[in-house]
Amino acid sequence: xxxxxxxxxxxxxxxxxxxxxxxxxxxxxxxxxxxxxxxxxxxxxxxxxxxxxxxxxxxxxxxxxxxxxxxxxxxxxxxxxxxxxxxxxxxxxxxxxxxxxxxxxxxxxxxxxxxxxxxxxxxxxxxxxxxxxxxxxxxxxxxxxxxxxxxxxxxxxxxxxxxxxxxxxxxxxxxxxxxxxxxxxxxxxxxxxxxxxxxxxxxxxxxxxxxxxxxxxxxxxxxxxxxxxxxxxxxxx
Amino acid sequence: xxxxxxxxxxxxxxxxxxxxxxxxxxxxxxxxxxxxxxxxxxxxxxxxxxxxxxxxxxxxxxxxxxxxxxxxxxxxxxxxxxxxxxxxxxxxxxxxxxxxxxxxxxxxxxxxxxxxxxxxxxxxxxxxxxxxxxxxxxxxxxxxxxxxxxxxxxxxxxxxxxxxxxxxxxxxxxxxxxxxxxxxxxxxxxxxxxxxxxxxxxxxxxxxxxxxxxxxxxxxxxx
Numbered sequence: 413x414x415x416x417x418x419x420x421x422x423x424x425x426x427x428x429x430x431x432x433x434x435x436x437x438x439x440x441x442x443x444x445x446x447x448x449x450x451x452x453x454x455x456x457x458x459x460x461x462x463x464x465x466x467x468x469x470x471x472x473x474x475x476x477x478x479x480x481x482x483x484x485x486x487x488x489x490x491x492x493x494x495x496x497x498x499x500x501x502x503x504x505x506x507x508x509x510x511x512x513x514x515x516x517x518x519x520x521x522x523x524x525x526x527x528x529x530x531x532x533x534x535x536x537x538x539x540x541x542x543x544x545x546x547x548x549x550x551x552x553x554x555x556x557x558x559x560x561x562x563x564x565x566x567x568x569x570x571x572x573x574x575x576x577x578x579x580x581x582x583x584x585x586x587x588x589x590x591x592x593x594x595x596x597x598x599x600x601x602x603x604x605x606x607x608x609x610x611x612x613x614x615x616x617x618x619x620x621x622x623x624x625x626x627x628x629x630x631x632x633x634x635x636x637x638x639x640x641x642x643x644x645x646x647x648x649x
Numbered sequence: 650x651x652x653x654x655x656x657x658x659x660x661x662x663x664x665x666x667x668x669x670x671x672x673x674x675x676x677x678x679x680x681x682x683x684x685x686x687x688x689x690x691x692x693x694x695x696x697x698x699x700x701x702x703x704x705x706x707x708x709x710x711x712x713x714x715x716x717x718x719x720x721x722x723x724x725x726x727x728x729x730x731x732x733x734x735x736x737x738x739x740x741x742x743x744x745x746x747x748x749x750x751x752x753x754x755x756x757x758x759x760x761x762x763x764x765x766x767x768x769x770x771x772x773x774x775x776x777x778x779x780x781x782x783x784x785x786x787x788x789x790x791x792x793x794x795x796x797x798x799x800x801x802x803x804x805x806x807x808x809x810x811x812x813x814x815x816x817x818x819x820x821x822x823x824x825x826x827x828x829x830x831x832x833x834x835x836x837x838x839x840x841x842x843x844x845x846x847x848x849x850x851x852x853x854x855x856x857x858x859x860x861x862x863x864x865x866x867x868x869x870x871x872x
Contacts, residue, residue: 446718453722457729464733471740479743568684569805569831580828 484519484531487549487558487591493521493528502646504532509635511535511543511628518643527552527644530636533562536628540620541565544574546628552644554637558591559629564621571621586622589613590629603630655780662784668761669792670848675759678752679793680841684804687811687821689797690790691745692752695734697786699756703727704770704782711771723766724757731757744814761785796844804835 477498484497497519506513511534519531529551536544544564549557561575572578576585589612603626604610605619614622636643668674678696683689706726707714714722735753738746746753756762765785770778802808806825813820834840 442715442717446715449713449715450718450721450725453725457725461729461732461736464736468736468740472736472743475740475743479747567833568836569833 483547483560483562484549487547487560488521488529488531493523495520495522497521497531500648502643502648507635509631511537511631520644521549527640529557530643532632532636534628534632536624538620538624538627539564539566540571540618540624541567544621544624544628546625546632548629548632550633550636552640554633554640556590556629556633559587559625561587561625566621567618571618573615573618574621574625586613586615587625603627603633654777658777658781659784659787662781662786663788663791666785667788667792667852668785669789669796670845670852672761672764673849674761674764675789676845678755678759679789679796680838680845682749682752683793683797683800683841684836685801685807685811686794686798686809687815688748689793691815692749693786693790693793695738695749695753696756696759696762696789697783699727699731699734700762700765700782700786701779702730702782703762704766705775705779706730707766707770708773708775708778714771719767719771720763723763723771727762727766728757742815748811748814761789792848796841796848799844800835800840803832804840805829805831 480498500520500522501517502520503515503517504510504512505515507516510516510532516533521528521531529549531547531549534546534548536546542565544566545562547560547562549559551557564572564575566572566574568578573580573586576587579585579587601609602611605612605614605622605626607614607619608623610626612622612626662668666672669676669679675696678692682692703723703726707723710722710726731754734756735746738749738753762782765782769781773781798808801810802824806823806829808822808824809819810821835844
């Protein structure tokens, strides 16, 4: 039924196109010329981008490494170690304890060859606005040395005080309590805000964000303590 | 091109056909990034640069570009220029790049860029086209600067926060008292719409007032 209907339409369409094919300069010529020009433009644009990419690559790599080191410097003072963190890196295939289902790098700090700290990324999945990405430094004795929020979608002005740049309390930002209060030997129950019977402060009105961060940091600390031997021993690639 | 034509193009871009509050094009970056003065101005500056470069490039190549395939060629040129800008910012203004993030590549999809290339650059000389692009971008810059400044001031009580990422050695101003709790709505997207609505209303009011005064002035001049 539908096929029969379609046929006359096709014929009509063909009839309409036919006269155009006879017209100069010819559809094919125009198409070929357009295609060639488009290809030419694509070639020139790609060449331009390739050149700029090559010219900026060293600066971009350097900027990314500076960025990483700046973040690490905030949670792990340089005086504590003497190796090149970024070179002494292993890759964890995946770590459910850290909320990671993709491979993550683990940076290892050493002084005179002795293990000092591990720096790695963890994800707090229970954030109010979605997952919160953290960078955590855990000392060789399983102490949490420092934590920073790398990316989050917490409500501006409410839950975003977990990021020290947004914290109104500039002198003693919330996130600093990990490094200043020596979180050694804490049990699972201690890794909670005070409201929930834990050891950590929070701000009234926004408990979900710090709760999520605390859970993730607690899990990461336990993970680092349990896997310590293995994480320090593996040879970097 | 004489100076009167340049002035006409500038007036057109900044006031009469202002991208942000008259043509209402490219609202996505406008509203998303205008949470602070520095963010708004930085993105607008990038847009100015892209618009001037793409308009100039298209005008220079306009006799080469067949009418049938002009749109893909325009997009190709704009996308290539934006990619170059994206890479350059990543390399030399890395901190700012981290803030503006995905909005730089999105300049490609900002319809105002394509609109000016199609409406103006494809029919004019490179110099006039580049000037037109820059002025259209400047119109956006003015709106983004005021919008960003307002939202930052109301929302977090600061002004020019984060300027040290662009000009090292400077720092933002704390306008409100340090314990200002902030006004959340101004920072969230609804605040952007409310502020923008006020701008459009204000501009229409100014235009209406000018129109009312204009006939009187014209008849006065005739006598």
